[in-house]
Amino acid sequence: MHIPDGYLGLETCAVGYAAMIPIWGIASYKVKKNLKAKQVPLLAIGAAFSFVIMMFNIPIPGGTTGHAVGAVLVAILLGPWASTIAISVALIIQSLLFGDGGILAIGANCFNIAFVMSFSGYGIYKLISGKSSATSLRRLVAAGIAAFLGLTLAAFTTSIMFGIQPLLHQTESGQFLYSPYGLKIAIPAMVGEHLLIFGWVELIVTVLVVKFLQKQEPEMILPAGE
Amino acid sequence: MTTIKKLSIGLIVLAILTPIGLWLPTQFKAGDAWGEWGTEYFEEELGYIPEKMQETAELWNAPMPDYAFATEDEASTTMTVFSYILSAIIGIIICFGLVFFLGWILSKKKRTKSDV
Numbered sequence: 001m002h003i004p005d006g007y008l009g010l011e012t013c014a015v016g017y018a019a020m021i022p023i024w025g026i027a028s029y030k031v032k033k034n035l036k037a038k039q040v041p042l043l044a045i046g047a048a049f050s051f052v053i054m055m056f057n058i059p060i061p062g063g064t065t066g067h068a069v070g071a072v073l074v075a076i077l078l079g080p081w082a083s084t085i086a087i088s089v090a091l092i093i094q095s096l097l098f099g100d101g102g103i104l105a106i107g108a109n110c111f112n113i114a115f116v117m118s119f120s121g122y123g124i125y126k127l128i129s130g131k132s133s134a135t136s137l138r139r140l141v142a143a144g145i146a147a148f149l150g151l152t153l154a155a156f157t158t159s160i161m162f163g164i165q166p167l168l169h170q171t172e173s174g175q176f177l178y179s180p181y182g183l184k185i186a187i188p189a190m191v192g193e194h195l196l197i198f199g200w201v202e203l204i205v206t207v208l209v210v211k212f213l214q215k216q217e218p219e220m221i222l223p224a225g226e
Numbered sequence: 227m228t229t230i231k232k233l234s235i236g237l238i239v240l241a242i243l244t245p246i247g248l249w250l251p252t253q254f255k256a257g258d259a260w261g262e263w264g265t266e267y268f269e270e271e272l273g274y275i276p277e278k279m280q281e282t283a284e285l286w287n288a289p290m291p292d293y294a295f296a297t298e299d300e301a302s303t304t305m306t307v308f309s310y311i312l313s314a315i316i317g318i319i320i321c322f323g324l325v326f327f328l329g330w331i332l333s334k335k336k337r338t339k340s341d342v
Contacts, residue, residue, distance in 0.1 A: 004262055006276075006283030032332040040329035041230050045237065047325040048318040052240045055293065055314055056247035059256030066259055067247070085328065090321050097320070098313060099288030162261050169278065177278040179261065180268065189260050217229040 005102025016107030030081035046074035047086035066198035072121030080122040087114035121150025134218035147206035159190035241314040
């Protein structure tokens with residue numbers, strides 16, 4: 001889901017950055033206001049976890065590969081703003097040091113994978129978990145469904161960015177200038193593979209960690225004020 | 227043992243296991259992630275590389291492209307596995323360090339305020 005350089009036109013890349021700069025600003029403000037000093041190590045582990053879990057490429061037999069992200073997990077434990085920052089850091093490091101995701105596309109990638117996934121997943125988790133207790137099965141189920149849908153929604157917004165490129169950038173003779181596949185190809189391909197395989201991987205990873213924390217330290221699952 | 231310590235150990239275990247993410251796709255004959263192909267893919271699929279894609283694709287030379295230290299043709303399997311694990315460890319340390327530092331700065335003001 002890391003869009004490389006060369007796939008998105010400069011306008012789309014600029015819009016990505018233009019969206020993320022205020023989001024990073026608000027996220028910093030929110031984290032400053034709400035994050036407790038003792039939660040900082042957990043947030044740092046969240047960023048590192050996201051980095052490393054993305055290295056586990058999972059195949060679709062004879063097809064493409066994909067991976068879990070961990071953004072919904074971090075959002076569940078520390079809130080979607082903190083998660084947006086942690087996952088953005090992981091994505092920026094992947095891009096700058098390892099060439100995974102373009103540098104022009106950093107804004108776009110952070111929008112999809114850090115922001116969209118954290119917020120959509122967190123919203124779904126809140127909706128399903130309600131006021132259930134920290135150790136309840138309902139909370140575990142909520143985490144799993146949120147992880148599955150959060151990743152798939154991130155794939156959906158990513159596929160829209162891919163899919164609008166042929167509409168925006170084509171020569172008069174019909175040659176593509178950037179990513180050539182339109183919405184009708186990009187959306188089913190990306191959303192489909194995440195519904196089929198990668199969403200389940202995200203679900204399993206998230207449920208395993210939440211289950212572990214339910215046993216180990218349930219207070220971590222109910223952040224301040226709940 | 228504290229939860230943070232247990233999670234940190236989990237991270238190290240994950241780093242050592244990362245080569246699974248290299249091996250598994252080869253076992254199932256899976257290729258790149260959708261939309262993350264190299265430009266040569268389009269040479270085959272379209273018969274040409276989109277003009278602007280060609281211009282901007284190689285904009286940035288990452289020091290460890292694809293979580294490897296040597297280019298794929300030169301690298302032995304051992305070297306590929308080793309550099310993948312090392313990349314994981316480097317990534318973990320930098321991500322942890324940066325976010326810890328950011329979090330420390332952001333939560334600092336509030337700490338001093340609440341202390342007063």
